[in-house]
Amino acid sequence: MIIAGLMSGTSLDGVDAAILETDGKTITRFGPGLETPFTPDERAVLKAAVEAALAWRFEGPEPEIFTQAEAVLTTSHARAVEAVCAAAGLTPDQLDLIGFHGQTVVHEPPLKGRKGRTRQLGDGAALAAALGAPVAYDFRTADMEAGGQGAPLAPIYHRLLADWSGLERPIGVLNIGGVANITLIGADGTLSAFDTGPGNGLIDAWVEERTGAPMDAGGALAAKGRVLEAGLAELLAHPHFALDGPKSLDRWDFSIDAARNLSTEDGAATLAQFTAEAVALGLARLTDKPGRLIVCGGGRKNADLIARISAACGVPAVPAEAVGWRGDLIEAEAFAVLAARTARGLPISWPATTGVDVAMRGGRVVGV
Numbered sequence: 001m002i003i004a005g006l007m008s009g010t011s012l013d014g015v016d017a018a019i020l021e022t023d024g025k026t027i028t029r030f031g032p033g034l035e036t037p038f039t040p041d042e043r044a045v046l047k048a049a050v051e052a053a054l055a056w057r058f059e060g061p062e063p064e065i066f067t068q069a070e071a072v073l074t075t076s077h078a079r080a081v082e083a084v085c086a087a088a089g090l091t092p093d094q095l096d097l098i099g100f101h102g103q104t105v106v107h108e109p110p111l112k113g114r115k116g117r118t119r120q121l122g123d124g125a126a127l128a129a130a131l132g133a134p135v136a137y138d139f140r141t142a143d144m145e146a147g148g149q150g151a152p153l154a155p156i157y158h159r160l161l162a163d164w165s166g167l168e169r170p171i172g173v174l175n176i177g178g179v180a181n182i183t184l185i186g187a188d189g190t191l192s193a194f195d196t197g198p199g200n201g202l203i204d205a206w207v208e209e210r211t212g213a214p215m216d217a218g219g220a221l222a223a224k225g226r227v228l229e230a231g232l233a234e235l236l237a238h239p240h241f242a243l244d245g246p247k248s249l250d251r252w253d254f255s256i257d258a259a260r261n262l263s264t265e266d267g268a269a270t271l272a273q274f275t276a277e278a279v280a281l282g283l284a285r286l287t288d289k290p291g292r293l294i295v296c297g298g299g300r301k302n303a304d305l306i307a308r309i310s311a312a313c314g315v316p317a318v319p320a321e322a323v324g325w326r327g328d329l330i331e332a333e334a335f336a337v338l339a340a341r342t343a344r345g346l347p348i349s350w351p352a353t354t355g356v357d358v359a360m361r362g363g364r365v366v367g368v
């Protein structure tokens, strides 16, 4: 099947799109991929939808802005599909399927026996109608209704990719987006996965508040700062780090408050060290230690952060490109494979990836 996979991550920077030829078990061909930024107006609507979602938290009627945000998601994702199809010499109606993650606006992991809840905005039927191709979407709900974490879902794709590249096991794949998540592929191919902690989310929020810039490009600020040990200890006292995986997080589960009184540089260093120590704590909970970490997501471009992760984990961390992967597109590619698996009735989550009792199918398909 020729499938376009789409991801708009928690950083709200834009839509990643990638075309893959896949049956959900193997990849026959990698097509083009690209990132299409949201316009400032689109981003403003999505930011407002996230704020409304965090105030709503599943209590009472859905915020009205969700409707407007879904319209923004339909147009921005349609634009991304049109662009990636043009790069492939296709028209969208020639796609067999589109894998549409949608925009996570709020995610509450299961807690003390209470099922978790998650909301990805994205109107699959509207996107299918706009593009003339079937759409698989709503990938996380079924897993959560079955008691799972609803995330991470990329692990099956990480293994597929590692096998495709013939990488030596055990190996870890670390995605550093707003939140960071890790997949460990054990020596025998067994998957373990969970969200490790913050990715770039806190660093972005801190740098934006202090300088107005959207990120600490290359980690230049953090590289000049010193870590405030007391602040770091406060951050690491979060209950997430006392749990074994599978476990998941919302982008807003941590705050920059522990850095409040610091200089811009020291705050950036402390928050970057927090991301790194969180990965190390996660690795320490695994029985198989990976020989190296393959790093994908925007955080791999932060050299200071990567150095901190390597040092904290005692394992070399290399960017996805070092093994021939497209580090900015892995999540989009993953949702192409997950869409194929949804269409074919294959599982997309497992006890060791999201904590469900049995392997689970997920996602819904809507035709044109």
Ligand SMILES: Nc1ncnc2c1ncn2[C@@H]1O[C@H](COP(=O)(O)OP(=O)(O)OP(=O)(O)O)[C@@H](O)[C@H]1O
Pocket (backbone or CB within 6 Å): 008, 009, 010, 011, 012, 013, 175, 176, 177, 178, 179, 180, 199, 200, 201, 204, 214, 215, 216, 217, 218, 219, 296, 297, 298, 299, 301, 302, 303, 331
């Ligand atoms: N050159 C760079 N230097 C430092 N950080 C960078 C650089 N480029 C990207 N980033 C970071 O990567 C982030 C975007 O990463 P990515 O697109 O993987 O996140 P996402 O997909 O939105 O998140 P998630 O995986 O949590 O849904 C930016 O917000 C920024 O913090």
Ligand SMILES: CC(=O)N[C@H]1[C@@H]2OC[C@@H](O2)[C@@H](O)[C@@H]1O[C@H](C)C(=O)O
Pocket (backbone or CB within 6 Å): 009, 010, 104, 107, 118, 150, 151, 152, 153, 154, 155, 175, 177, 178, 179, 180, 181, 195, 248, 249, 331
């Ligand atoms: C609820 C949600 O959208 N979670 C995202 C987020 O971004 C990174 C991390 O937190 C991961 O758990 C997940 O995305 C990836 C694609 C996943 O499901 O594997």
